[in-house]
Amino acid sequence: MTHPLLKRIKVGFIGAGHMSQALIKGLMESKIIKNDQLFVSNRTPGKLLKLRELYNIETYDLNEPIVEDCDVVILAMKPQDFPKAVEEISQHFRDEQIIISLAAGISADQLEKLIPRGRIMRVMPNTPSLIGRGVIGLYSQTDEESAIDIVQDLMSSLGYVLKVETEDQFDALMISCSSGTGFIFEMMMYWQDWIQERGFTTEEAKKMTIETFLGASMLAAQSVGVEIEKLQQRVTSRKGVTAAGLDSMRELEIERALRISFEKASMRSKEISKQSLV
Ligand SMILES: NC(=O)c1ccc[n+]([C@@H]2O[C@H](COP(=O)([O-])OP(=O)(O)OC[C@H]3O[C@@H](n4cnc5c(N)ncnc54)[C@H](OP(=O)(O)O)[C@@H]3O)[C@@H](O)[C@H]2O)c1
Missing domain, CATH: 1.10.3730.10 (ProC C-terminal domain-like)
Incomplete structure (x- = not known):
């Protein structure tokens, strides 16, 4: 059984590239959440248009509305675009928010420097996630079970989710x-x-x-x-x-x-x- 909050949380993606598209597809097909719970922003409009057409989800040209409105924010930019994009929205994060970074190579400590508030987690998908057969690593700075359960449920549409205890294990995964x-x-x-x-x-x-x-x-x-x-x-x-x-x-x-x-x-x-x- 999935976490009861999944029925009403708002999940926002910043960056609408391969990984976000795989996750959105997985979430829609597995019916873990509904399309009116999903929100996406991207640097340029092309991918947003496609996502709107495919799933009828709300999209934004700016990142601020995602951080302001969503309970879960998934940061899905490439690592080189990440610091600048996050700096621009850092003031909008909230303590109770779940913030998921997909960026390889940006540690939890580095994330905490960039993101002043929120429950920060790192998630590492791999390319078989595109067909729902990924191995997905999850490392959380918070040990709050409810937040971890929500993220595990969301990511389960990509494949097998494994919560690891240390960032060394995260790297090994x-x-x-x-x-x-x-x-x-x-x-x-x-x-x-x-x-x-x-x-x-x-x-x-x-x-x-x-x-x-x-x-x-x-x-x-x-x-x-x-x-x-x-x-x-x-x-x-x-x-x-x-x-x-x-x-x-x-x-x-x-x-x-x-x-x-x-x-x-x-x-x-x-x-x-x-x-x-x-
Ligand atoms: N692909 C994988 O197999 C894989 C596996 C594990 C982890 N990851 C991680 O997942 C993350 C995303 O990877 P990806 O393969 O999905 O990359 P991607 O296809 O290049 O997508 C990244 C998206 O971020 C958008 N973006 C860049 N700067 C932005 C900003 N300031 N505001 C809003 N959107 C912005 C880009 O917009 P444009 O359309 O304008 O370029 C692009 O659509 C990366 O951190 C990567 O390390 C990926």
Whole structure:
């Protein structure tokens, strides 16, 4: 059951880009809230026109009305646009308001410097959120349960929401799930290439790759209580075909390659965060 306040809260988006559009689509399709509870502003009018046509929601050329009227404000600008946009509206935030930042690389402390009032939370979606299959990280400066429940319910239309305890965990979730989506695509590209080189069409090779990743994921998801290692053992007979491939992967230290890549991504995330203008 969703939080009872969801029936009457007003949710405002500042920035009408990819993530806002995904969230609005998810909220509308899941019927978590109604279109007359949604409000959106954007720097330029094109995306607002589209959202108005699609969902008949109220849109604004200015950001002030969103902050003045809404109970939940979702800040969905790119990190480089973020400080300036927030500075311009900072005086309008209110103590009881829930303020959600989607910006990667802007820490909760930095947000608190920019936003003088309100219950601040960070949310990290990833691109599968566009189809409701994201992993969404939630980090909250407030431990007020009701506010957290509302945000969890709102974000559940994008996928699996996980509330983390520290910003280090928030960053780890971003690397493994948001950047991780890119890492998986890297592997899928080599998978498809290898198949294609053996005479399959691009279409067939792509389909075979996708279904293999999807099938393995779905099998893991539906094998409740079974570790991934156990599922792997089930496709691997001693000295068999799969075992030969896996031995080679281990000799080539695929685990090390992955761990180093995760660490490099994590270092870059910290660097970007330090360079942030806040
Ligand atoms: N996309 C992802 O997969 C993803 C994943 C995780 C987190 N995020 C985070 O989500 C946030 C949004 O990303 P996105 O991909 O949705 O970006 P996006 O498509 O570029 O959308 C950003 C929107 O913000 C608008 N904007 C910029 N400055 C503004 C201002 N002062 N006032 C009002 N609107 C303003 C832009 O308007 P214009 O139309 O005029 O350019 C644009 O429509 C970012 O902070 C990003 O780090 C995104």
